[in-house]
Amino acid sequence: MSAGYxxxxxxxxxxxxxxxxxxxxxxxSGPSLTLSEQVDRSDVALFVAWRETSKPSPDGSRLAWTKYxxxxxxxxxxxxxxxxxxxxxxxxQPSEAGRSYLLTGYFDGIDEKVIWDPPTELxxxxxxxxxxxxxxxxxxxxxxxxxxxxxxxxxxAVANDAYGEFANSPYEKIASIADAMPREDLARWVAxxxxxxxxxxxxxxxxxxxxxxxxxxxxxxxxxxxSDDIRIGLNGLxxxxxxxxxEPGLEKLVELKLxxxxxxxxxxxxxxxxxSETYAAMQxxxxxxxxxxxxxxxxxxxxxxxxxLDRPDMADFAVRDLARWKDWxxxxxxxxxxxxxxxxxxxxxxxxxxxxxxxxxxxxxxTEAAAAxxxxxxxxxxxxxxxxxxxxxxxxFD
Numbered sequence: 001m002s003a004g005y006x007x008x009x010x011x012x013x014x015x016x017x018x019x020x021x022x023x024x025x026x027x028x029s030g031p032s033l034t035l036s037e038q039v040d041r042s043d044v045a046l047f048v049a050w051r052e053t054s055k056p057s058p059d060g061s062r063l064a065w066t067k068y069x070x071x072x073x074x075x076x077x078x079x080x081x082x083x084x085x086x087x088x089x090x091x092x093q094p095s096e097a098g099r100s101y102l103l104t105g106y107f108d109g110i111d112e113k114v115i116w117d118p119p120t121e122l123x124x125x126x127x128x129x130x131x132x133x134x135x136x137x138x139x140x141x142x143x144x145x146x147x148x149x150x151x152x153x154x155x156x157a158v159a160n161d162a163y164g165e166f167a168n169s170p171y172e173k174i175a176s177i178a179d180a181m182p183r184e185d186l187a188r189w190v191a192x193x194x195x196x197x198x199x200x201x202x203x204x205x206x207x208x209x210x211x212x213x214x215x216x217x218x219x220x221x222x223x224x225x226x227s228d229d230i231r232i233g234l235n236g237l238x239x240x241x242x243x244x245x246x247e248p249g250l251e252k253l254v255e256l257k258l259x260x261x262x263x264x265x266x267x268x269x270x271x272x273x274x275x276s277e278t279y280a281a282m283q284x285x286x287x288x289x290x291x292x293x294x295x296x297x298x299x300x301x302x303x304x305x306x307x308x309l310d311r312p313d314m315a316d317f318a319v320r321d322l323a324r325w326k327d328w329x330x331x332x333x334x335x336x337x338x339x340x341x342x343x344x345x346x347x348x349x350x351x352x353x354x355x356x357x358x359x360x361x362x363x364x365x366x367t368e369a370a371a372a373x374x375x376x377x378x379x380x381x382x383x384x385x386x387x388x389x390x391x392x393x394x395x396x397f398d
Contacts, residue, residue, distance in 0.1 A: 025174060026287055027201035027236035030167025031160075035102060035120065036133040036143075042104035044114050045077040046070050047127045050095040051086065064092035068103060068119070072127055079114065089116040100124050126158045140173040145180050151203075152189060163199050166206075171291050174209065181210040187218055190237065201236025208240025216244035224256050226263050230276045238284035243292060247300050250288070257281035258307045278314060286321055302327050309333065312343055316350035323354040326361060328368035330354075335375045339383065352379060352390040 024030065039045045048068035056064040070085045081087065087103070101119035108115050122130065129150060134143045143165065150162035166174060186207040189195050195203070204222075207215050219241035223234065231237075238257075242249050256263055257273060258281050265271035285304045288296050302325065308318035309330070315337075322330060334351045337343070358365070358372035380387045 025167050025169060025171055025202060025205070026290070027205060027233065027239065027283070028163070028167030029198065030164040034164045034168065035122075035130050035161045036165070037136050038102070038104055038117070038120065039074060039077070039130065039133075040136050041106075042077060042117070043107045044079045044081075044103075044105045045074040046081065046087070046103045047072040047074075047122070047124075047130075048087065048101050048103045048119070050093070050097065050099050050101065050119075053093050053095070055092050063090050065089065066091055066093040066095075068101065071100060071124070072131070074131060087114075087116075089119075091116065091118070093119060100127075102130060120157075122157050123155050125155045126161075129153070129155075129158045129161075140169055141176045144169060144174060144177050148177065148180055148182065151182070151199075152185070152195075163202060166202055171205075174206070175291075178210040181206050183207065183210050183215070186210070187215060190222065191218065197232040200233030202233075204233060204237030204240035205243075206240070208243035211240070211244040213244070216241060216246075216249060219244060220249065220252065224252060226265050226271050226273070227277065228271065228274055230274070231280075234277065234280040235283040235287075238280055239287040242284055242288060243295070247296060250285075250296065250300060250304055253281050253284065254304050254307055258285075258304060261311075275313060278308075278311070279317075282308060282314065282317060282321075289321075289325055302329075306330060309337065312340075312347065316344070316346040319347070319350040319354050323350075323357045326365070328358050328361065328365050328372065331358065331368060331371050331375055335378070338379065345386070348383065348386050349390050352376070352387050353394070355379070356390070356394060 033041075046068075047070075049071055051067045051069050053066040054062075054064060056062055066089050068087050068089070070081050070083050070087065072083060073081055089103070089105075100122060102122045103116060103119045105114040105116040107113070132146075134146050136143070147162045147165040150158050151166075153159040153162065186203050189203045190200060190207055204219060208219060211219075219237060223238045223241050238253065242253065245252070257277050260273055262270040262272055282305070285301060288301050289298075289305075293301070302322065305318050305321055305325075306327075308314040311318075319334065331354075334354060338348060338351055355372040355376040359369050359376065362369035376387070
């Protein structure tokens with residue numbers, strides 16, 4: 001498949017994922033169920049060690065099974081079991097003697113037998129972490145104050161789970177514990193090339209949330225540098241940079257990542273700004289509109305997004321966001337750029353959707369709505385096929 005295919009499809013998939021998890025950290029991909037949630041939803045929860053397993057018989061007369069030795073129990077979820085007891089799960093789970101797991105299960109509702117979930121491998125160093133974790137019923141900020149201490153824990157299973165707790169939490173709740181964030185550790189982690197890159201977006205966002213000028217400088221060195229790599233977590237790092245640097249940082253991001261298609265490289269020669277870098281910067285600007293309008297002027301955020309209207313590969317995303325933000329000031333500009341040579345069909349469809357949205361906002365913006373309606377009528381004459389396609393699509397989801 002062509003590079004252009006991935007340039008369009010990968011961001012679209014990212015947008016779908018973001019829509020599905022709008023209440024969670026905007027740049028973090030977390031587990032569907034964290035360990036504390038797994039325990040909370042179970043009737044029985046044990047820390048166990050694998051002992052032996054058996055495959056089912058070829059004729060089906062004997063089921064598979066796996067035996068575990070109970071190492072520790074969780075209060076209220078022990079089902080009368082004690083350390084040293086052996087439990088048998090009807091499942092084939094190959095492992096090695098001594099490897100430890102969190103084993104949870106639920107009563108079947110008929111004869112109170114336990115249906116065991118697939119075990120979750122957990123080194124013994126993580127038992128205390130799970131045992132002491134606050135319940136999901138407790139306020140999110142209180143829970144995050146516990147989990148923030150385990151980011152980059154020595155046990156990778158623990159560190160991944162602590163990350164997952166943040167990834168599954170709304171940013172507003174995350175921001176409320178800025179005073180508890182380990183600023184020095186976060187600064188070290190975002191600069192460490194050995195850190196799991198999947199966590200960098202969160203760490204950059206946390207650092208910007210609790211940081212100031214020094215942290216803005218560090219994050220700026222990372223995100224503003226020219227790069228031809230696809231950098232995982234860059235959207236979170238950029239958002240953290242903007243939080244720490246303020247509007248001067250937004251101006252630099254516009255200059256080097258949104259407006260520019262080439263920038264000076266390390267040797268002074270011009271290098272291309274990859275689509276992935278510009279797309280991440282666009283997401284960071286969107287983050288400001290959603291979460292930081294108390295710290296940035298609306299016009300500064302809107303102006304940054306409008307920069308992308310001159311980028312054929314990005315204009316449809318920009319038009320979509322500007323319509324969602326009800327920036328009806330660009331109607332004439334969009335009409336002037338409609339149908340330019342080489343303009344992708346996605347941009348034309350985005351412009352038509354923009355006008356349709358503007359006409360629906362007549363109660364609050366009558367002048368802009370009237371102008372949008374006039375532009376839409378002209379486009380119906382100039383490009384009836386596109387207008388009809390968009391109208392039909394809109395009716396399906398109206």
